[in-house]
Structures are given as C-alpha cells and as structure tokens.
Amino acid sequence: MEDVVYLEDEGLRAQVSEDEWRVRVDLAACYRLVAHFGMGDLIFTHISARVPGETDRFLINPYGLMFDEITASSLVKVDMDGVPQHETGYGANPAGVTIHGAIVGARPDVGCVIHTHTRAGMAVSAQADGLLPITQHSLRFYNRIAYHDYEGIADDHEERQRLVADLGDRHSMILRNHGLLVAGRTVQEAFSLIFYLEKSCQAQIDAQSGGAKLTLPSPEMAEHTARQYDSFNNPGMREWPALIRMLHRNGHQFDT
Numbered sequence: 106m107e108d109v110v111y112l113e114d115e116g117l118r119a120q121v122s123e124d125e126w127r128v129r130v131d132l133a134a135c136y137r138l139v140a141h142f143g144m145g146d147l148i149f150t151h152i153s154a155r156v157p158g159e160t161d162r163f164l165i166n167p168y169g170l171m172f173d174e175i176t177a178s179s180l181v182k183v184d185m186d187g188v189p190q191h192e193t194g195y196g197a198n199p200a201g202v203t204i205h206g207a208i209v210g211a212r213p214d215v216g217c218v219i220h221t222h223t224r225a226g227m228a229v230s231a232q233a234d235g236l237l238p239i240t241q242h243s244l245r246f247y248n249r250i251a252y253h254d255y256e257g258i259a260d261d262h263e264e265r266q267r268l269v270a271d272l273g274d275r276h277s278m279i280l281r282n283h284g285l286l287v288a289g290r291t292v293q294e295a296f297s298l299i300f301y302l303e304k305s306c307q308a309q310i311d312a313q314s315g316g317a318k319l320t321l322p323s324p325e326m327a328e329h330t331a332r333q334y335d336s337f338n339n340p341g342m343r344e345w346p347a348l349i350r351m352l353h354r355n356g357h358q359f360d361t
Contacts, residue, residue, distance in 0.1 A: 117177075117178040118177075118178070122157065122158065124157035124158065125156055125157055125158075126177065128154050128155075128156070128157060128164065128216075128292065129154075129164060129177035129178070129180055130177045130359070130360045131154070131291075131292040131293070132152065132153075132154040132164055132177075132180060132217070132292055133175050133176050133177045133179075133180065133359035133360065134292075134348070134349055134352060134357075134359050134360075135152055135217070135219070135292050135295070135296050136152055136166060136172040136173070136175040136359070137172065137173055137175070137352050137357050137359050138296060138348055138352065139152065139172055139219070139221070139296075139299070140171070140172035140173040141173075141351075141352070141355070142300065142303075143223070144221045144223050144299065144303055145171070145172045145173075145221075146221070146222040146223075147171065148168065148169055148170060148171060149198070149222065150201075150220050150221050150222050150284070151165055151166055151197075151198055151200075151201035151204070151205060151220055152165070152166065152217065152218070152219045152220070152295075153165045153201070153205035153209060153217065153218045154216060154217045154292055155209050155215070155216050155217070156182060160213075161184055161185055161210070162182055162183070162184055162190060163182070163183060163185075163205060163206070163209045164180040164181065164182055164183075165180065165181055165183060165197045165198075165201055165202075165205060166180065166181070166197075166198075166201075167179055167180070167181050167195035167196075167197070168195055168196055168197055168198045168201075169195045170195070173357070175359065176358070176359050176360070176361050177359060177360055177361060178361060181195065181196070181197055183197050183202065183206075185202075185206040185209075185210050186202070186206070187199065187201075187202030187206065199260045200258055200259040200260055201220070203259045203260060203261065203262055203264060203265060203268075204218070204220055204259050204268065204286070205218050205220075206262075206265065207264075207265035207266075207268045207269050208268065208269065208272065208288055210265075211269040212269075212272075212288060214290060215288040215289070215290065216289065216290050216291050216292065216294075216295075217288070217289045217290075217291060217292040217294070217295035217296075218286065218287070218288050218289075218295065219286070219287050219289075219295050219296070219298070219299045220280075220284060220285070220286045221284050221285050221286075221299060221303070222283070222284040223284065223285065223303055223306070225303060225306035225307040225309070225310050226279075226284050226285040226302070226303060226306050227282075227283070227284055228306065228310050229279065229306040229309055229310065230279050230280060230281050230282055230283055230284055230285070231281070231282055235250070235252060235279055236250055236279060236302075236305060236306065236309065237309055237319070237321070238321055238322065238327045239308070239309060239312060239319050239320070239321055240305060240308045240309075240312075241330065242301045242304045242305045242308065243305035243308070243309065244322070244327050244330040244331055244334070245301055245305075245330075245331060245334040246277055246302060246305065246331070247327040247328060247330065247331040248327075248328065248331065249275055249276065249277065249331060250275065250277045250278065250279060250302075251271050251272045251273060251275045251277070251278040251279075252271065252278065252279050252281060253267065253268055253271040253272070253278055253279075253280050253281065254271075254281050255280070255281050255282040255283055272286075272288065275288075276288050276289065276294075276298060277298055277302055285299065285302055285303065285306070287299045287302060289340075289341070291339075291341065291342075292341075293339075293340070293341030293342050293345045294339075294340045294341040294342075295341070296341055296345075296348075297340050297341035297344070298340075298341075
C-alpha cells in the first residue's frame with residue numbers, strides 16, 4: 106500500500122511571489138470549502154487558479170489528494186500542457202489539464218475555474234432542458250449559462266477548442282451528462298458561482314421530485330433578476346472572510 110504523502114513545503118513561500126502565495130492560500134481554502142459543502146468526488150474533479158504574472162501557468166490539485174487535504178504549498182503549478190513546474194511526487198489529472206488549460210489559456214479575464222461532479226449537478230446535466238429558472242438562485246444564471254455536449258472523459262486536447270467555444274464569454278457551464286463548471290475572475294467569485302449553481306440544481310431536483318406543476322417567473326422578470334445579480338460588485342468577496350473563519354474554527358490548516 107502506498108504511504109500517505111503530504112506535500113507541504115515550508116520553503117515554498119519564500120520561493121514564490123506574495124501575489125502567488127495569496128492565490129495559493131485562497132485556492133487551498135476553496136478546495137476545503139468545496140469539500141465542506143459536499144461538492145467533492147474523492148480525488149477527482151478539480152479547481153484551478155491562474156498564477157499571477159504568468160500567463161501560461163496555473164495551479165491545480167495534486168492528483169491523489171482529497172480536497173480536504175490540500176494546502177497552499179501542495180498545489181501543483183503546471184503549464185498549459187500539464188507539465189509540473191516543480192517536483193511534487195504527484196502530477197495533475199489529465200482531464201483537469203484539458204479543461205482548465207483550455208479556459209485559462211483562452212479567457213484572460215478568468216482567474217479561477219471550478220469543475221464538480223455533484224449528485225444534483227449531474228442530474229440536471231442529464232436533463233434535456235438543463236437548468237430551469239424556477240428559484241431566485243437559478244435566476245442568477247438566466248440566459249447566462251452555457252452547455253457543452255458530452256465527449257467522454259476529457260483527456261483529449263482537441264476538445265479544448267469546443268469547450269472554449271461553447272463557454273464563450275459566460276461564467277458558468279453545464280457539461281451535459283457530466284457535471285458543472287464555473288469560471289470566475291477571482292477564486293472568491295468562482296466559489297460563489299459554484300455554490301449557488303449547485304444550490305440551484307439541488308432545488309430543481311427537489312422541486313421536480315414533488316410532482317407538482319412548477320411556477321416560472323416571466324422572461325422579463327427573470328432577465329431583470331439576472332441583471333440585478335450582474336450589477337453586484339466583487340461577488341464572493343463579502344462572505345469570504347466569514348468562510349475562512351469557519352474553516353479555521355473547524356481546524357483546517359490550509360495556509361501552509
């Protein structure tokens with residue numbers, strides 16, 4: 106049996122810029138939050154963040170650690186082809202490199218990408234009508250969510266151009282028969298997007314399971330609500346300090 110290896114490197118902080126370290130801490134916290142809220146999938150799925158000042162590098166989880174094990178120093182810095190830029194003992198999930206490399210490389214406005222395989226997210230991804238505008242949370246995504254048809258496990262780099270084309274300039278996407286994906290300007294925004302997209306999917310499955318006819322707001326009201334969400338400044342930032350405090354209260358040590 107393989108020994109458990111933790112990849113903390115106490116010397117790494119001195120080797121990277123303050124900006125990169127800050128992103129590493131936020132990204133490690135994001136992994137812990139995704140695990141805390143039940144959006145993990147063992148060692149699979151992935152969250153990435155662009156390395157500040159390095160257009161062709163991003164940070165991603167070591168392929169083999171659970172989300173609630175990840176720390177700032179254990180994150181792997183890779184190039185767009187997934188080649189690690191420092192020795193860790195772990196590589197990156199090839200599917201993660203395909204998906205995240207595609208979006209980070211094509212969207213300079215994106216600082217963080219989150220991809221999940223949750224029960225509700227996968228259920229909605231299998232529905233022909235996709236996400237329905239039936240709750241206030243889901244109206245955040247009204248006419249603002251993209252769809253990408255299933256192409257098998259995402260280990261083919263040729264899929265990248267289709268992923269990017271389907272996402273366009275939007276911040277959220279349902280990968281049909283697969284799961285959810287969001288692309289935020291910051292780690293904080295990306296976490297906010299995935300949290301509320303997941304809640305939207307959960308509410309949809311719950312509402313459908315009741316068997317009653319669903320009530321939908323008018324298209325005009327749905328668009329009005331989506332624009333209200335669009336007007337929010339720095340989404341995800343207001344709640345972030347409280348989320349970090351929650352992690353610390355629960356004994357998470359991710360900023361090492």
